Amino acid sequence: METWYLLILISLSISILLKTILNLLFPSEPKPTRKLPPGPIILPIIGRILWLRKSFAEIELILRNLNDKYGSIVTLHIGRRPAIFIRNRSLAHQALIQNGAVYADRPPALAANKIFSSNQHNISSAVYGSTWRLLRRNLTSEILHPSRVKSYSSARKWILEILIKCLQPSHSKVSLRVKDHFQYAMFCLLALMCFGDKLEEKQIKEIEAVQRRLLLGFGRFNILNFFPRLTKILLPKRWEELLQLRKDQEGVLVPLIHARKTKLSEVVKADSNDEFVVSYVDTLFEMYLPDEKRKLDEGEIVSLCSEFLNAGTDTTSTALEWIMANIVKYPRIQERLVKEIKGVVGDGEEEDEVKEEDLQKMSYLKAVVLEGLRRHPPAHFVLPHAVTEDVVLDGYLVPKNGSVNFLVAEMGWDPKVWEDPMAFNPERFLRDYGNGNGGEAFDLTGSREIKMMPFGVGRRICPGSALAMLHLEYFVANLVWKFQWTADDGDEVDLSEKQEFTMVMKHPLQARISPRLNR
Numbered sequence: 185m186e187t188w189y190l191l192i193l194i195s196l197s198i199s200i201l202l203k204t205i206l207n208l209l210f211p212s213e214p215k216p217t218r219k220l221p222p223g224p225i226i227l228p229i230i231g232r233i234l235w236l237r238k239s240f241a242e243i244e245l246i247l248r249n250l251n252d253k254y255g256s257i258v259t260l261h262i263g264r265r266p267a268i269f270i271r272n273r274s275l276a277h278q279a280l281i282q283n284g285a286v287y288a289d290r291p292p293a294l295a296a297n298k299i300f301s302s303n304q305h306n307i308s309s310a311v312y313g314s315t316w317r318l319l320r321r322n323l324t325s326e327i328l329h330p331s332r333v334k335s336y337s338s339a340r341k342w343i344l345e346i347l348i349k350c351l352q353p354s355h356s357k358v359s360l361r362v363k364d365h366f367q368y369a370m371f372c373l374l375a376l377m378c379f380g381d382k383l384e385e386k387q388i389k390e391i392e393a394v395q396r397r398l399l400l401g402f403g404r405f406n407i408l409n410f411f412p413r414l415t416k417i418l419l420p421k422r423w424e425e426l427l428q429l430r431k432d433q434e435g436v437l438v439p440l441i442h443a444r445k446t447k448l449s450e451v452v453k454a455d456s457n458d459e460f461v462v463s464y465v466d467t468l469f470e471m472y473l474p475d476e477k478r479k480l481d482e483g484e485i486v487s488l489c490s491e492f493l494n495a496g497t498d499t500t501s502t503a504l505e506w507i508m509a510n511i512v513k514y515p516r517i518q519e520r521l522v523k524e525i526k527g528v529v530g531d532g533e534e535e536d537e538v539k540e541e542d543l544q545k546m547s548y549l550k551a552v553v554l555e556g557l558r559r560h561p562p563a564h565f566v567l568p569h570a571v572t573e574d575v576v577l578d579g580y581l582v583p584k585n586g587s588v589n590f591l592v593a594e595m596g597w598d599p600k601v602w603e604d605p606m607a608f609n610p611e612r613f614l615r616d617y618g619n620g621n622g623g624e625a626f627d628l629t630g631s632r633e634i635k636m637m638p639f640g641v642g643r644r645i646c647p648g649s650a651l652a653m654l655h656l657e658y659f660v661a662n663l664v665w666k667f668q669w670t671a672d673d674g675d676e677v678d679l680s681e682k683q684e685f686t687m688v689m690k691h692p693l694q695a696r697i698s699p700r701l702n703r
């Protein structure tokens with residue numbers, strides 16, 4: 185009997201010793217001590233697929249309803265990773281401003297997105313690191329620097345003339361749908377900044393068509409990201425469609441890239457830089473990625489140009505349409521704008537254009553644009569963020585393997601900050617900020633406190649925000665100065681929303697536009 189006891193004791197000691205050695209050699213992941221933020225319980229695989237099929241607008245609506253139950257930080261299990269959603273301004277500030285470096289990462293690109301971002305070699309999807317820094321610095325210092333932005337002023341004037349021509353034929357009794365004209369105008373402008381030359385209308389329309397198919401159709405490809413190896417077998421047609429879309433995109437962008445490269449080398453050979461304005465694509469040809477010891481390849485240049493066009497066109501034209509819709513809906517806002525412009529540019533017949541240098545003197549114009557971005561932010565979510573390491577926020581775990589999403593629209597509609605938040609009331613910006621009485625200008629960067637964040641905040645804040653503000657102020661001012669905008673007789677301007685790439689007007693703006701005679 186004693187021998188048995190001894191044997192059992194020896195084997196127990198050996199197994200404890202082995203376990204200790206194994207633990208030392210192969211330490212297992214420590215179990216997280218914190219829990220993920222709360223959220224609805226879902227069926228393991230089916231539930232995740234079902235979430236994947238929902239649009240951001242549907243998710244936003246669900247989150248609004250979940251707020252009472254779970255609070256302002258919620259986890260949804262979308263696809264294979266937990267997605268954390270934050271709607272509270274002070275939590276967003278803690279994350280994106282106070283702990284900015286940790287929250288500046290992006291989640292790994294999903295299979296379908298990898299194709300269009302050249303494996304995360306563009307600014308918006310690059311991981312937080314040296315390549316992102318290089319690409320972003322190139323855009324901000326080479327193209328978005330104030331002196332370079334100024335060099336495109338004749339391009340903006342040219343686009344304004346195109347836009348005015350498109351709107352002019354409208355007889356004041358007939359109302360015109362303006363959305364397509366706004367989109368086309370912004371596209372011409374960004375294409376010119378991207379490729380340097382005035383492109384033919386046919387070329388612009390071709391690029392616009394492919395980019396639009398990409399923006400509007402991308403939701404259809406989300407499902408491919410759930411176990412791509414399986415979806416390649418189950419949904420081969422959809423994969424083909426996705427790859428064809430990339431081929432079509434290359435088909436329209438690569439010839440423009442080649443043409444510009446040839447032109448650039450001719451300019452260098454001729455040693456003449458008269459009238460030569462640097463374009464975005466010019467800055468990409470010689471860019472060197474030190475970590476990878478190579479230049480950008482053609483696919484990466486296509487992805488960066490496509491990102492530039494997408495980021496700067498739909499967002500701005502959507503914001504422009506929302507602002508003009510409110511101007512049509514509330515004639516008193518239009519009257520006050522005209523009065524302000526008259527006070528700055530004068531009212532002589534020859535004062536036909538509101539010049540860029542005049543815009544700084546127009547605080548009401550700025551207030552109208554800011555109110556437009558607060559009340560109708562084109563993006564209701566910032567792009568998904570990720571954290572560089574597991575962190576704790578509001579007592580919950582924010583895991584490295586998840587995505588972190590911020591509800592932009594909800595923050596700008598917070599009744600704790602904004603009185604009657606759903607009303608369109610530009611005066612609120614005059615009352616509290618930059619009203620010419622020594623008031624401080626409104627801080628869109630949210631560095632002290634986030635009150636609204638239409639461009640995001642922190643390290644990933646939209647690098648094009650100043651350019652977007654300039655475009656919006658310039659076009660709103662000139663469209664109001666040139667034309668009188670009115671609603672169709674007996675027709676209310678309907679401000680319902682619809683999710684496309686951006687949050688657009690469900691019923692696009694129809695307005696009667698007539699030359700402004702009584703300035």
Ligand code: HEM
Pocket residue numbers: 307308309320492495496497499500503561562563565566567568638639640641643644645646647648649651652
């Ligand atoms: C009204 C117009 C615009 C709005 C509302 C807007 C909004 C945004 C938002 C919400 C983000 C995501 C921020 C985040 O993830 O935290 C973003 C990122 C970005 N935007 Fe804009 N944007 C506008 C115009 C532009 C323009 C004109 C350009 C450039 C020509 C531009 C280029 C970018 C880029 C490159 C990023 C990615 C930044 C990064 O990941 O580091 N945007 N924008």
